[in-house]
Amino acid sequence: MSPGPLLRRLWRVPAVAVWIACGLVMAGLAALLTRLVPAQTQAIRSRLSQVWMSGLVSLLPLRVRCLGALPRQPSLWLSNHVSWVDIVLLGRLAPLHFLSKAEVAAWPVIGWLAKGAGTLFIQRGTGAATSLNDQLSGMLAAGHSLMIFPEGTTTAGDRVRTFHGRLLGCAVETGAPVQPVAIAYRRCGERDSVAPFINDDEFTAHLWRLLGSERIDVEIHLLPPLRAGSAPRNQLAREARASVIQVLGLEDGADTNASPSLSRRAA
Template identity: 55%
Template sequence: MKRLRLYARLLRLAAVLGAGLLLASGVALLQRLSRRDLAALRQRLSRAYLQRLNGALPFRVSVHGELPSQPMLWVSNHVSWTDIPLLGMLAPLTFLSKAEVRHWPLAGWLAQQAGTLFIRRGTGDSALLQRRMGECLRHGRAVLIFPEGTTTDGRALRTFHGRLLGSAIDTGTPVQPVAIRYARDGEVDHRVAPFIGDDDLVSHLLRLFAEDDLQVRIELLAPLRSQGLERAELARQAQFAVHAALFGAVAQQALAA
């Protein structure tokens, strides 16, 4: 029974990925023919597609808080590659992802066609990325980043790095903190959902799809003003907000001590 469920889920995912391939190919062709920047269209289509993709993932999702009424720089804790479709279904977003994702079979090409910005660790290209993110924000396109710089198992929060938050400060764009939590039977799931260490995409998919549905709680926290702040202070405020949402006010006070 468990094996049949796994196969059924994989077939459904394959069908959704196939639809995504056709959609992305159509948008790429349209851009080539029109010779126009279709970034805004890509965002809207990506959101619609990610809503469909999430229907093929073994999650039961609850969303708390209000969606922002204006484009913001979204900052979230990071547990898995699934954070991207889960958050991307909520609003049109431009994603920032590690460069390795670009080389993932099919998924990397789809991410590139969706307008994802890729960052190579240790190459000093954060200044270029900050400018590109600033262009997105100035043109009214929201951006999502994971300021921890890597994934965790969901039981702790790493330091939020402020280097990419400069795009929000430079453009006067508010920051939208987001807390995402994967759980099973009311407890943080640190075994199945996290995509960490030497995990590869195929192994993670098989592990994820073989198990019962996970509960995912997404909290959209109060937006933060960026004007007049230093990057480090803005990162600290965002980290405190996400930490409190994930682990409670008492843990937040301990973090501040």
């Protein structure tokens, strides 16, 4: 092992460990406040989550550039998905409720942090899509923004998979804007290979590699919002995916290595 990764981990590993412990304390505090002052719980939980995620980003080897404007009203955010780091990067920008597979709730540490941040857990294959859509619609109507990764899985950043529209019905029903987001990880102008969390990767092993990494450039594009109106949800999904592919410089999901397109500002 070269001395670079070792020296970087010497301070990053203990710093991240301490900050994760702080996150667990914050999650416990949020759970306590749910019982004591339920009317104010959501605002406090959102603020604590943003503070914690911002702190974690500062400890990771990331240089972040955000292009575009944050939505001014409750919105349904749709983003391509490369890594668990996406959640931290986007969650620090605005109060967001994330959707995650139900298994994450049982993960040590990560599950508790996710619950503390107000994550909604989806039980796949239960046939409860209608009930979930009602729940999502209720949250949008109540003024809460939602974050969905409509690919349903992560990629290496070399393509954008199909955006599934089954969960976009909540935007159609409530009239909430759809906020497309494009995220890219680069190193020296090329696609980074450390940040992607794919296949059978394990969280602690991936975090270990990430903490030994050199600086990774991240670009987050907040693209022009789409108005749901009466548009079919699958059409909204296709339009959102097309805008993400365009700004990432990809075509039909293939990696074009066209790094100059990553610096175009979202209009």
